[in-house]
Amino acid sequence: MKKHNFSPGPAILPASVIKEAAQGVLDLDGIGLSVLEISHRSKQFIAIYDEAVALVKEILNLGDEYSVLFLSGGASTQFFMAPMNLLNEDETAAYVDSGTWANKAIKEAKLFGKVEVVGSSKADNYTYIPRDWQVPAEAKYLHLTSNNTVFGTQYHWWPEVSQPIVCDMSSDMFSRPIPMEKFGLIYAGAQKNMGPAGTTLVIVRKDLLGKVRRPLPSMLDYRIHEDNGSMYNTPPVFPIYVCMLTLRWIKANGGLGAMDQANQAKAELFYNELDANPLFNGTVTNKADRSLMNPTFVAINEELDKAFDAAAKAQGLDNLRGHRMVGGFRASMYNALPMESVQLLVDVMKEFAQKHG
Amino acid sequence: MKKHNFSPGPAILPASVIKEAAQGVLDLDGIGLSVLEISHRSKQFIAIYDEAVALVKEILNLGDEYSVLFLSGGASTQFFMAPMNLLNEDETAAYVDSGTWANKAIKEAKLFGKVEVVGSSKADNYTYIPRDWQVPAEAKYLHLTSNNTVFGTQYHWWPEVSQPIVCDMSSDMFSRPIPMEKFGLIYAGAQKNMGPAGTTLVIVRKDLLGKVRRPLPSMLDYRIHEDNGSMYNTPPVFPIYVCMLTLRWIKANGGLGAMDQANQAKAELFYNELDANPLFNGTVTNKADRSLMNPTFVAINEELDKAFDAAAKAQGLDNLRGHRMVGGFRASMYNALPMESVQLLVDVMKEFAQKHG
Structure with a gap:
């Protein structure tokens, strides 16, 4: 019986991508080696990586003011990495609590600065997106979760704010156009519309970085990943490969x-x-x-x-x-x-x- | 022409594992879905994950005093995560500088406590493993890098020390038996003897955890991963699947x-x-x-x-x-x-x- 895969994530991928990915595991583009056993510094993988980044930029119509990174650790790592890179201990960030994942992001951000929860639907078991909230003028950024996988809600509007928006788009990235000019940082685990589990797309406006005083471990510093083209260490080669195939599919469709x-x-x-x-x-x-x-x-x-x-x-x-x-x-x-x-x-x-x- | 793959990593995997992995991408065990598009909480993936952990324990003859975790972020993430979880700011850890990766581990550890480099071959471009060094009594642990992928050296002996050894075994894990009783924490990126890039094995003695005063982001706390069976967030499903297949191969061989x-x-x-x-x-x-x-x-x-x-x-x-x-x-x-x-x-x-x- 044919399966119809409504999985919330890791989720269904295009049938053509699955086929191409399986072929890449057997023999990548006829080079006689599997995509699983080539160096991340091989010309084959560098071409895959460069194409993935170029496709992200093309599909989103991104300018050079943004870095495009393929990291690991999931969106859950971005919950703390974003404030760690953007917020000093004495500074404030505004968060909207619109679901489980937003709530986890708030918890992690509190380790790195002052968090003001400007809107919340928690008391109503997150059955709607909070509205009519105000972002304090001193906030460095506003954090949103664009789609709530657990509770089935989604932003169909973007607030008018002077701050850059930091947004967890894990579950609706690449499902619709987005007004990039509103966003300072977007992060998304791959395993919904972009690829398999194992890599996380981070798009960050370069001018926001380098302003925190705390020392950052190398792997937690966006600038180090940017300076090294996401290859400061060995990146998750296969998940990035499948993302590239899926981005090709998005473009072709x-x-x-x-x-x-x-x-x-x-x-x-x-x-x-x-x-x-x-x-x-x-x-x-x-x-x-x-x-x-x-x-x-x-x-x-x-x-x-x-x-x-x-x-x-x-x-x-x-x-x-x-x-x-x-x-x-x-x-x-x-x-x-x-x-x-x-x-x-x-x-x-x-x-x-x-x-x- | 047949390729002979001497890649330093990501590296050659058993031909049978490559074949099985490709089949899993097409259709996992005949369930009608790809391993790339099943939930990490599906019974199929939980079985894969449990088998991977059980194989690690069996192959290493591990007791229950150790946690076995499949994390992401590579060994480079462990460079800071190990001291972050094991060392307070006023405590000392001993490190041996035997190569590039050891040197990076030292750099990251300095963000979290006092680091005493007890031995180094850096001045000689790491052409040998440093010997005849002493670990200070107050050191909480001794950090070693068992094999130096760049410089071609490897420990063929283990020091007699009273402290637990914390060891980066990325490039020789599962290549030989190891005396587990000497080790408090072992970490290894998968992409040499264990699987493709994208997951990192961490084996940690549970009694060493929970002793640091600093607050830890959830994703950087070994105990949270242990409490959630490495599923606090979506783990790198496919890399773990291929590790499981490779561990089966190690056992069968x-x-x-x-x-x-x-x-x-x-x-x-x-x-x-x-x-x-x-x-x-x-x-x-x-x-x-x-x-x-x-x-x-x-x-x-x-x-x-x-x-x-x-x-x-x-x-x-x-x-x-x-x-x-x-x-x-x-x-x-x-x-x-x-x-x-x-x-x-x-x-x-x-x-x-x-x-x-």
């Missing part, structure tokens, strides 16, 4: 405008069914904040919850279970998930309502 | 005793030729310190250097060039390099001497 269009269409198909279906409810209270990446929903009672889980699995709809903090279901719909998979999910939901409604 | 025997035999074959051949010299001044992993050697003049480089390449002997700090050649011979490749190298050296001698 029309770039971020086309990704956004397809993601909007998939989400519309799904949410229309969700709103029409009497047996399910969305968990996000403000519909304007619904995520295009991770729609979350629950069945109206526990019996139907179990029955739908079984019905979905029987059709090859995989990894639909919601996070334990929300329960129910989560239909993660990253770039590589085809419309056909969403259509099948919607058909199964419709049929389920006919049978159990 | 007789474990560390057998690896050591094969590595000794390969090194003997090579060094015998090096010592007999009039056109080459080893770069390590104390033969007792010669590395079994990375023999380094130079031709007796520049003309022969270029001619041998061409002769080796013509036979498919790949990645033989030495590090820029040493020049000449480096024949890295990790576990997966077959005897046949070393035999061919020796044959080419012999023939070269007959032609140019």
Whole structure:
């Protein structure tokens, strides 16, 4: 039975990328060696790395004022690395607490400076994106989490602030165009729209760096990675290779405008069914904040919850279970998930309502 | 033409592991999904992860007093993470400066406590392993680098000290048995004998942790990784998968005793030729310190250097060039390099001497 992979991450990758990646493991571009056993300083890997960086710049239309780095350690490492590089102990940063990951970022930032939580939906179990907050004038930056994988919410607007925005885009990076001029630092674990687990994209405005007084270990200093083209140490070669293949796929399929269009269409198909279906409810209270990446929903009672889980699995709809903090279901719909998979999910939901409604 | 891969790292992996890894990228164990697109919390990956940890414990005969972690960030991250977790600012650690990587470890440790360099061969361009040094009684640990990939030296003895040894074993981990009782912490980037680039094995004695006063970011606290089975955040799934496959291969091929025997035999074959051949010299001044992993050697003049480089390449002997700090050649011979490749190298050296001698 064909699997339809709704995994929240590590997540579905384009079928063509999977094939190319497997071939690269066997024999990279016919050189007689696997991509797993070549030096990171080989001309083959340097070409892969340079192409990955060039594709990021092209797809985002980035100027030279930004560094593009492929690091390791996941977004969780960026939770502390960003404030460590941008914030002195006596300085303030503004954070919005819009979900689990935002909350973890806040916790880590407190080790390095003053953190002002300017907005929060924590008391309401993060069922919406906080609004109408103010950023204090003295804040060095504003930290946002653009999409909340766990709770199914997403920013569909960007605040008007004078500070640079530092943004965790792990779960919606490369799913839509972004107004880069608002951002001082963007970080994203690869394992949603960009590649497999094991590397993290960091895009940072160079003029923001070098202003903290604390001594930084080499591996935690963005400038050292920039000066060494992300090769201060051995980078995660294979994860970066697969990111490059996926970025090629994004470009070949029309770039971020086309990704956004397809993601909007998939989400519309799904949410229309969700709103029409009497047996399910969305968990996000403000519909304007619904995520295009991770729609979350629950069945109206526990019996139907179990029955739908079984019905979905029987059709090859995989990894639909919601996070334990929300329960129910989560239909993660990253770039590589085809419309056909969403259509099948919607058909199964419709049929389920006919049978159990 | 068949390639013989002498890359210093990322390095050659067993041919069977490469094949299995490629199959896992296409379809993991027939589940209909790639290993690149499954959740790190899926039962498939948890089984992979648990098997990798169990194999490390079995192969090293490790007791429960040790934590086994698969982290990211490379050995370069461990350079600062080890002192950050083990050393208070007013405490002392002893370091031996036996090569480039040892030197970098010393630099990073100085950010976190007092570092006493008890032995160094830096003034002699690291052409031997320092001996006859003393560790001060107050030192919390002794840091060593077991094998120097750049300079071709290796410890073939372990000091008698009362302190736990903290050891960077990146380039000879799993190449030979080790007396675990001497070690408090061992770290090793995967990309030599263990797998592809992208994960780092950390083995740490649990009783050494939790004694530093400084607050630690979550991702830099060994205890948090231990408490979460290396899944505090999304781990590098594919690199860990390939490590598991390679550890299976090590076990199936007789474990560390057998690896050591094969590595000794390969090194003997090579060094015998090096010592007999009039056109080459080893770069390590104390033969007792010669590395079994990375023999380094130079031709007796520049003309022969270029001619041998061409002769080796013509036979498919790949990645033989030495590090820029040493020049000449480096024949890295990790576990997966077959005897046949070393035999061919020796044959080419012999023939070269007959032609140019």
